[in-house]
Amino acid sequence: MDFNRTDDTISAIATPIGEGGIGIIKISGADASTIANRLFRLRKPARRLKSHQLYHGWIVDPDSREVVDEVLLSYMASPHTYTREDVVEINCHSGFMVLSQILELVLQSGARLADPGEFTRRAFLNGRIDLSQAEAVLEVIHSKSQQSLKLAGRQLRGDFRDRILAWRGQLLQLQTEIEAFIDFSDDLDEDVSEPSFSLHSLEEELINPLKETLKSHESGRILREGFTLVLVGKPNVGKSSLLNVLLGKNRAIVTHLPGTTRDVIEDSFLLSGILVKILDTAGIRLKPDTIESIGIERTVASVAEADAVLWLIDQSRLLSDEDDRVFQTISGRRYIIVLNKSDLSAVVSAEEVKRRYDSTAPVLQLSVFDQAQIDKLRDYLTDAFLKYPLEMNGSALIPNLRHKACFEQALGSLLRARELVAEGSYNELISLEFHSARKSLDLVLGLEADEDLLDSIFLNFCIGK
Helix, strand or coil, rough: CCCCCCCCCCCEEECCCCCEEEEEEECCCCCCHHHHHHHHEEECCCCCCCCCCEEEEECCCCCCCCCEEEEEEEECCCCCCCCCEEEEEEEEEEEEEHHHHHHHHHHHCCCCCCCCCCCHEEEHHHHCCHHHHHHHHHHHHCCCCHHHHHHHHHHHCHHHHHHHHHHHHHHHHHHEEEEHHHHHHHHCCCCCEEEEEEEEHHHHHHHHHHHHHHHCHHHHHHHHHHHEEEEECCCCCHHHHHHHHHHCCCCCCCCCCCCCCCCHHHEEEEEEEEEEEEEEECCCCCCEEEEEEEHHHHHHHHHHHEEEEEEEEEECCCCCHHHHHHHHHHHHEEEEEEECCCCCCCCCCHHHHHHHHCCCCCEEECCCCHHHHHHHHHHHHHHHHHHHHHHHHHHCCCCCHHHHHHHHHHHHHHHHHHHHEEEEEHHHHHHHHHHHHHHHHHHCCCCCCCHHHHHHHHHHHCCCC
């Protein structure tokens, strides 16, 4: 993709294709107003379109003079627009034919079809937003929970950028002090042998904040992508019933017969504003049939990818070799033991389960038919797994995977700089590490971004954004 192709005018449909009330076609570039004047007929004639006002009229085919649709049109003059270019938005009726016909007229009048993400890319290239904010636009679009939207909103506002710019400024100051010392050391007093900054300030102002930021990455992943919870157990312990109760709908078939669920069933619900992806798995038993064996294999794969596992045990039935096999499957994973069917006479206790499996995992007792106990399970899941991400989303700088890699590079450079300072090494080498750390932070904001990186980010956008 040619990222230098920014002097032409682009256009695209900015709303989903389909029947609906409103569809929007966006035009950005130097010829936006010229194209609008060619196609748009005002209800009340005016000498020219004024910026940031909404006009009522019609889109007319300039060749046939036929009216295509009644529309509202807005013209926004640069630089006070999303792309910092002249922008026109045509609000028409939504439908495949009307949107396609208006877009075709716009393209015939001098615009070209925008590439995926090109409007946001131009906003970045024209300095309206940095690269982290451009990524936040995509996260806003893809948000599936209140907390992921909140995180994206903070990043889009510039909270992320401001913190990184502060670190970058500190690094630049440190590098400037060292460079000045190197260049003018002959003019300094004899008792001045080192630059004035201290290891303590390097630790407190840069190294420790970066370490804390990297710790928050896992919380950011949960906020952005959701928390994966897998239900496991031998057949007929109540996994599907618990799935249905947590989802608030009958997603899985529930019968008294063992082995009803033979494949992994996945759905999601919101818990404290965070998306929880929940998977109901095939019951694990010792002698499954062919189909069940495939289901059990998928159960094992799901457990390996889970953030947490709920191991359901029917407390009204004695523990068996099948429970032992379940334990072997989840051993080493983060799990909670749920003694289900507390409404029936218990023959298995929490102490017996812990003793048999030498387990330190928490044990909860409940009945899927008792809503109060289900609410307690929800509260426990929130406190055990989601409390820290929720706290982080209120204050911390939370990197995505790309940001994490950049921060790790910056931290590595700073740690090497600290070692060089402690060893009394050459100031030129220390300066190089500060420079390297600053360049790593520049990558987060897109100050040092190549076309391959930009391609990989903006190609994930839809056409029209």
